[in-house]
Amino acid sequence: MSNPQDTVAGSQAVGGTETDDWRTRLVEFSKSDFVRSFPFWFVPFSIMGLGVYGGIGYNTLISLTDYEGFNEGPDYTNLDLGMYVQAVNDPWVWTTSKNTFVLLIVFTTITMLLGLFLAIMLDRGIRYREKIQTIYLLPMALSFVVTAQFWLWMYNVNNGLVNTVVGLFGLGPYNWIGDPQLVLGSVIFALIWQFSGYAMVVFLAGLQSIPDDQFEAAKVDGASVFKTYWRVIIPQLKSSSVSAAVVLMIFALKAFTFLFSMFGQYRVPKGTDILATLMVREAFKLQNWAYAAAIATILLLMALAVIAPYLHYQHKQGSL
Amino acid sequence: MSKPTQTRAENVARMLPELNYWRIALALVITFFFAFFIAPIWTGLVTSFKTGAAVTATTPFVPPGPGGFTLEKWGRAIDHLSTGFINSLIMTVPSTVVTVFLGSTAAYGLTLVDWGKRAQFAVLVLFLVGIFIPYQAVLVPLSDFWINIFPLVEVLAPVWELEFMEPAHARLLSLTITHVVYGIPLCMLLFRGYYLTLSDELVEAAKIDGASITTIYRRIILPLSKPMIGVVFIYQFTAIWNEFLFSLTLIGSSSSPAATVTLVLSGLGTDLSGIDFGLRMAGALFAALPTLIIYALFAEQFAKGLAADN
Incomplete structure (x- = not known):
């Protein structure tokens, strides 16, 4: 050269x-560095950009048409917001939105609290920590299709382990996934089982970046273990908490696979029908492509409402 | 006679201050959650070895007795899932390799080369949003693209004439490409986190010696990336192997010759008489086998990938 x-x-x-x-x-x-480095980042960037932003743009366009059924493709001559009007007036969209919010709030809150609790427990210098962490995180390595099968069996009315366990306390048996009152709770419980190991790993990483002498100092001051965590340690886990919460909330918004696999069909029980399952059903079972695209846009806006403040926060923290 | 008793008493006395109630409570809590996390998987494992009669007659988490033991469910599950299993491998391995490579080059171009901080930041933000968007927002365009706009069945028509190739495999190829497209942003982020920890001096020194951007990547960055390539590969392989939504929407039917293992599993063992749970559990475990093996071998790297993606 x-x-x-x-x-x-x-x-x-x-x-x-x-x-x-x-x-x-x-x-x-x-x-120049710009030209020489261009192929390195521009090739992956354009592939990703076409799929993500091209896809979103195209999806928005389709949502403005009346595209449905098995015809050749959408007709772009008559664009309007008809599908969005239909979505707002559809009581089922409101039901599924409500379920989405319940899932999002309850699942995220409990998973975070459990993850934090487990992280603090494992951070207390116990033996075999690595091995225990491996088991706690194991569900996260499995596909939702796989874990849904396990939980379907766990929740079985006649022979499931969950009813065996509550039976020890003289309760049940309950029809965990057949009863509309219980089904959303049962699904959330199973998802907490799968994700709390993840929250734990994120919090553990945060805990380990806090120097030991802060514990020592609190001890010297005579603070109890509980107070030390509450006043000194947990406030420093803010950044870990935000990251974990965002990942969990985004997951709750798009959760489809677990529900589909558990019930084996597009139509899941009313109590667990969320926007994500409604969208896929409208598109791939009922071929209401334009309507599904409109619901997908609503879902995307919800996700952006979580992502945008997060990226802004990360940028302000200087951690981007 | 009294001497050993005395030593034992002494030992107990010495141990007592350490065995405070907190330690015991901690051990109990940890054991409880150990059981909580392992129970569904363990129950699935023992159920997969039970005969139909034993499944309903015995407690779910108790291993089958000699009369209730069978390998028949595993045999049938492997029979049903083997094509899907191979399809998943054919799809997952190349798409993981390509995604990891593209993620690494993208991260290199955005961190270790300086071509305008503001522009680089804008590109980075576009990548980050790509990690978080719900795939539902691109599903309709995606299926329209692969079916109406760019149908690989027609585009690559001569290929399907070859032996072992079926037109349905066009869908598998679409799926492979789709996974690359949507896997790039996260892989980029994982590599970026690692490249930011490398010292700038290394690249600067190489530049002064007259090395080009490409040479620096090939000779310095790529060899240094080895540990991170492992982490990203494990993470991405698991993610693609476990994925279901793209498989369902792009391949469609679990009876298609191109169906992936997760797609076949979702409909396994269901008939009019209900669900054959022994078969389901065997199928679930068989489908999870590659990810379980990888996890058993590289749990630490997997945890690192998870912790780094925020």
């Missing part, structure tokens, strides 16, 4: 006409 000085010297020898100057600059530009 020739170095830039040669080129500059070369062009001066020819005489500094304007064309040469322009040519030199072009050569310099072609050797």
